[in-house]
Amino acid sequence: MTTKPKSKLFNICAPIALIILLVIVWQIACTAFDISFHVLPKPAEVGRALLENFPRTIFPDMMASVKVMLAGYCIAIPLGFAIAAFSSQFNLAVKSIMPVLIILMLTPMATLVPIFKLFLGVDPTLKIIIVVLQCTPVIAVNSLSGFIYVPQAKKDLMRALGCRKWESFFRVTVPGAMPQIFTGLKLGCILCTIAAMSADISVGQGGLGYRIQVASSLSATDLAYAAIVIAAILGVVLYMAVSLVETRVITWK
Amino acid sequence: MEKPFVTIENVSKIFQTRNRSSIAALKDINMQFGKGGFVSIVGPSGCGKSTIIRMIDDIIKPTAGAITVDGFTYDNNVPISKERVQKMGFIFQAPNLYPWFTVKQNVMLPLKIYGKHSQEYDEVADRLLDSVNMLGYADAYPAEISGGMSQRIGVIRGMVHEPEILMMDEPYGALDESTREQLNMELLKIWKDTGMTIIFITHNVEEAVLLSERVYVMESHPGRIVAEINIEFDQPRTLGLLTEEKFGRYCMEIENLIGKIDLSKVK
Numbered sequence: 001m002t003t004k005p006k007s008k009l010f011n012i013c014a015p016i017a018l019i020i021l022l023v024i025v026w027q028i029a030c031t032a033f034d035i036s037f038h039v040l041p042k043p044a045e046v047g048r049a050l051l052e053n054f055p056r057t058i059f060p061d062m063m064a065s066v067k068v069m070l071a072g073y074c075i076a077i078p079l080g081f082a083i084a085a086f087s088s089q090f091n092l093a094v095k096s097i098m099p100v101l102i103i104l105m106l107t108p109m110a111t112l113v114p115i116f117k118l119f120l121g122v123d124p125t126l127k128i129i130i131v132v133l134q135c136t137p138v139i140a141v142n143s144l145s146g147f148i149y150v151p152q153a154k155k156d157l158m159r160a161l162g163c164r165k166w167e168s169f170f171r172v173t174v175p176g177a178m179p180q181i182f183t184g185l186k187l188g189c190i191l192c193t194i195a196a197m198s199a200d201i202s203v204g205q206g207g208l209g210y211r212i213q214v215a216s217s218l219s220a221t222d223l224a225y226a227a228i229v230i231a232a233i234l235g236v237v238l239y240m241a242v243s244l245v246e247t248r249v250i251t252w253k
Numbered sequence: 254m255e256k257p258f259v260t261i262e263n264v265s266k267i268f269q270t271r272n273r274s275s276i277a278a279l280k281d282i283n284m285q286f287g288k289g290g291f292v293s294i295v296g297p298s299g300c301g302k303s304t305i306i307r308m309i310d311d312i313i314k315p316t317a318g319a320i321t322v323d324g325f326t327y328d329n330n331v332p333i334s335k336e337r338v339q340k341m342g343f344i345f346q347a348p349n350l351y352p353w354f355t356v357k358q359n360v361m362l363p364l365k366i367y368g369k370h371s372q373e374y375d376e377v378a379d380r381l382l383d384s385v386n387m388l389g390y391a392d393a394y395p396a397e398i399s400g401g402m403s404q405r406i407g408v409i410r411g412m413v414h415e416p417e418i419l420m421m422d423e424p425y426g427a428l429d430e431s432t433r434e435q436l437n438m439e440l441l442k443i444w445k446d447t448g449m450t451i452i453f454i455t456h457n458v459e460e461a462v463l464l465s466e467r468v469y470v471m472e473s474h475p476g477r478i479v480a481e482i483n484i485e486f487d488q489p490r491t492l493g494l495l496t497e498e499k500f501g502r503y504c505m506e507i508e509n510l511i512g513k514i515d516l517s518k519v520k
Contacts, residue, residue: 153349159312160345161366162338171366175353252353252394 041222049222050229057211057223062230064206069196069238072131076188079132080139081181087140088147088173089165098144105137110198117203127199127207134195135188142184146177179253182246189242193235208234257285258450259309259418264318265475266304277475278304282318284469284478286418286452291444293453293461294469295507301476302454303346306420309452310343322418339367342416344424348407350395356406357382357391363414374413381409384439401428408436412443418450426456434492437464441490458511462503463494470510480510 023043029035030042037045050058083101087093109130120126150173158168174181200209208231215224261284268276279301286292294302307313308320311333320327323340327333342363350359360378364370382388385405395403408424425433441464444451455461461468462484470480484503486494494500 153345153347154351156307156312157343157345157349159332160310160338160341160343161363162311162333162335163366164332167366172351175351178353250353252396 038219038221041225045222046225046229049220050226053223053226058208058227058230061206061208061211061227062234065196065200065208065231066234068127068131068199068207069192069234071128072196073135073189073192073238075128075132076135076139076192077185080136080184080188081143083136083140084143084147085169087144089169094144094148098141101137101141101144104133105141108198109133109195110202113199113202122203122205124205126203127196130199130202131192131195134191138191139181139184139188142187143177143181146180147173149180150176178250182242182250185242186239186246189238190235193231193238197231258288258290258323259286259452260284260319260321261305261309262319262321264305264308264315264320266301266308266313267316279315280475280477282476282478286450288417288450289448290467291451291453291465292467292469293455293465294471295455295458295461295511296471296476297473297511298456299476300471300473302471303422304476306343306422306452306454309418310341310420311338312343335367339363339414340417342411342414342419344408344411344419344421346423346426348395348400348403350403350406350410352395355392355394356387356398359395359406360410360413362410367414369414377415378409378413381413384443385409385436401432404428405432405436412449415447416449418452420452420454422454423456425460433460438492440464445489458504458507459495459500462500462507463490463492468503468507470507480507482507 026040027043030040041049083097087097112133113126113130116126116129120129147169154172154176155168158172163171196207197209197212200207200211201213204210208227211227212224212231215221215227261282264279264282265277266279268278270276282301282305284305294305296302304313308315309322311327314327314329317329319329322337325333325337350356351362354362357378360382361375364374364378379388379391382391385408387402387405387409390398390402395406398406404424404427408421411421411424412419425436428436437460440451443449453461453464465484468482468484469478470482471477472479482503486499
């Protein structure tokens, strides 16, 4: 019991210490090897660019990306869950949909942007569609894996208590599949960040991905790296938020 | 003779395996259980003992035959209603606890499903937890208690909603001898106090003779009844019976029946 707070503090401090160490190594390497600003600016220069550009450029782009990420993710969660819940009720659906979901999961959806542009034009919702298409399959695949591997004995108990299929599903299958569902949600939020950035680059019209592309093309690599840092922080914050919900939901482990 | 509470008439069960072959688990089973009786079913592994009570509790359906409980004959294609199911309690071989519920929430699960939320039932749950020395672990999760403790929770969960029929599928198999004897005595007390009909599946012949008024002996491949033995001891029964000569004779008779089955299988 007494070691628990210590280990918690250690878990937080260890990665922060490693990040600080890497930034120091980055700063020293840039100076020692005289690396060009256009290839890899020093962390101090990236920091300066971040502070100077945050209010006018990076913050609006960050908010644009956050909106796309959250909108896409919030649509992908119920959609992925519904696909998995429905499919899990039919053996044929499980067998047929699983390979399709895996193919979709592995397809980089940003590559479809040029095709979607043909139908939708350059529409802001196109970015959200990309995020939804990228996140939904991974949430569905993991949820479905959880739904179909609930032990028969657990289902038998529900049957012994007179519960029908859907009651049994919500009382046993869903809680039993929670670890896999959260694996899907966490993978989903990683893919959500990647998809949002890819969509910014492919579609344009603002967002951190767009800013990275524009800054790189103007040789403003310090600004590009600053935007990358913010994109990474967004991904980490979303991942941590989902992990926090996971610890609140899965209290029994 | 008193009208039977549970009747099994010409029931057969055939399971389909994954490679599409058929296994006859039970063939032409006929059984009767009187209201308030304590009947055990003994027999070798795979003789279909568990399948019989699983069919009575409507977990699985028979391939042929009829099951009647309290005057209601089951439809072999449609699950029976929750109102009828809640008259029955089922105790599994394994504890089968849900890891996301605490010990008490697991015990209260049947009450939650049947919408029985009164203070009275809460007290029933506490009393049962106390009877198996688990009241102090009410807020623990299954991962935090031992296998034997989990098994005791699985046992009391089956009876918390005060069913009329309690089916017990080798419930004490994983427990040590002393806990087993303690729970057997507790079970006899609960049976006497509540007047439940108990159908008890066991491998343990002594346990069957000690607890039951009647014992069905089964044979396997396919599962069928080979003997029905009335155990004529007065109530209440105590562990002192174990040393009586008559007790030994009953055990010998049943063991001989099961032994003959094993020998015939060797041939």
